[in-house]
Amino acid sequence: MNKDFIRQSVVGLKIVVVMTVMLGVAYPAAVWGVGQVAFHDKANGQIVSQGGKDVGSAIIGQDFKVKDPEWFHGRPSATDYDGLASAPSNLGPSNPDLLKSIKQRQQEIATIEGVDVSEIPADAVTASASGLDPYISPAYAALQVDRVARERGLSVSTVKALVETYTSGRQLGFLGEPKVNVLKLNLALARQ
Template sequence: MYQRLPHWLAQHIAALRVVLVLTLLTGLAYPLVMTAFAQVPGLDAKSEVTGADGEPAGSSLIGQSFTDTKGKPLVQYFQSRPSNAGTGYDATASGAGNQGPESVVDTADKPSLLTLVCGRSKAVGDLEGVDGSRPYCTDDGVGAVLGVFHDGGTSGRVTQAVSLNQACPAKPFLATYKGVRVTCAKPGTDYRHAVTVPVRGDAPAHPVVPADAVTASGSGLDPQISPAYAQLQTPRVARERGASVADVRELISKYTTGRALGVLGEPGVNVVELNIALDRNHPQQGA
């Protein structure tokens, strides 16, 4: 006569079977399949790139900062997008800034996302000789945000207006707000009870400086910039290299990739490979 296994034992045997099957699938079969797939011609390429001097110059999959020891842009190179990975493109510290659209007021130890964007846009505009203004940004490159006090708490007559991101003795970006003189922010003063009011200003709705020039990627490691940002930098790079704009644009086209599978993501220009190609084809004059 057939005797059933105890219920607790049957459960343990079933669990062991699941562990065994998953171990074979995910621990053995999957890695072997992926390893074999990686050997397919065209998929086994190395990401290491070689500089114009024949020495290793990084990876085509990880971006780099093209700046001097003081962090200033090297004008003969295309500039990458900002990075929050460590001190910039640190593969051991990949990550984002974790600041959202409501980050508009600077703190004592950290600028807001709005101020970061405003400052970067102004810097890019100055570097490229274009209008770097953006909505909700001041002329000096910080977030155009007021702290407004009302006699009724959050409503009623305005009694005080402070430019929160412009510490004294800075001149406020706005002279008056609803009939009240705007003052600079006094360091150490608590403005938490003020109503936060971003001010749009008269900047164009579509800024000249592209979004990827002022915002970091989620990983902080992306080596690509948008074709628009590459085109914005082209006149400067061509001038510094003594090359024609047409020749530099031809290189940009060569290192531009389209959308994945034709529909995913946006076209991008690999800055690392592009700058190495510039060193090979158009070395800087006098270098």
Template sequence: MNVSTTASTPVWRASLVLALVTLLGFGLLYSLAGTGLGRMLFPHQATGSLIEREGRVVGSSLVAQPFADDRYFQSRPSAASYDVMALAGSNQARTNPDLRRRIDEARAAVAAREGVAPADVPGDLVTQSGGGIDPHLSPAAVRIQIARVARARGIEAAEVERLVAAHTEAPQFGVLGAPRINVLELNLALDAR
């Protein structure tokens, strides 16, 4: 009886040491090291890629926001109501009649707002991204809004076109993705001009 009690003590001790090493080493120290390294190597990205103007945070270059005023380019629709704590797509299948109805209504509204035919409305102005807060639009979706923004601001469309061209990002590494424009950064550049 005494032999089995003595033999089980080292097993429990080893188990507790392993649990503590795993919890503290990998659960705490590894996480702190990774966070610290990320903040050191990528300070802007590690803090949410926040954009500040006059000492005030106005948004993040990673998160879309709604713009209601005609003086601004409109963002892509959001299934999450632009709430970063509720990231989600609509989860509606392409065959869902509610999705088709919502897209048709959005296409008609965008076409009326921009003064174009519904067939000319780019898809990213009427569809939601998978995460629900994609901050980018395609150049086509931005170009269709130039006339409205220029008219609302009382400036030449050519000036707005130059800003759009200056804020058009090429595909990453020249091959990944498509050209895109960060709507918040473009709208801030319009305000700053």
């Protein structure tokens, strides 16, 4: 072997080690540290606690089943709310399986809420891209108010006020749509 090859190999190896330490250890540690100091709650999954007990995450959808009528129900999940499998169904808008599940969800919601299928918002019957969306539209929340009030023995105005409290507007005033955090709304119901 020639000396230039060995010298270049040693230099290359040193660069790999230095870059691995810098980009594989130091940089991720620095980003983690800044996140812990500056954005502690957000960097740790925005865990929601009630009564000293962790009950969920404000940014990950929970499974409030349709068979539990006393709770507000979230969006359907293509992954059954499995955080490790977070993904869409990848079914296109004309896929017969997707259309069948949407029609089934529409009938189920129409029966439970006592409304016509045409009154059901899209987010009530379609899963989000992540399958873990913690929000529903104000329209879907409003559709559920009468049922939740009846099941919990609360006035409709009380439940409507809770929905308004947990409805957030567009980000920066113009991005996205208004939304209701289902977990926070249901926890407020539990405190009533």
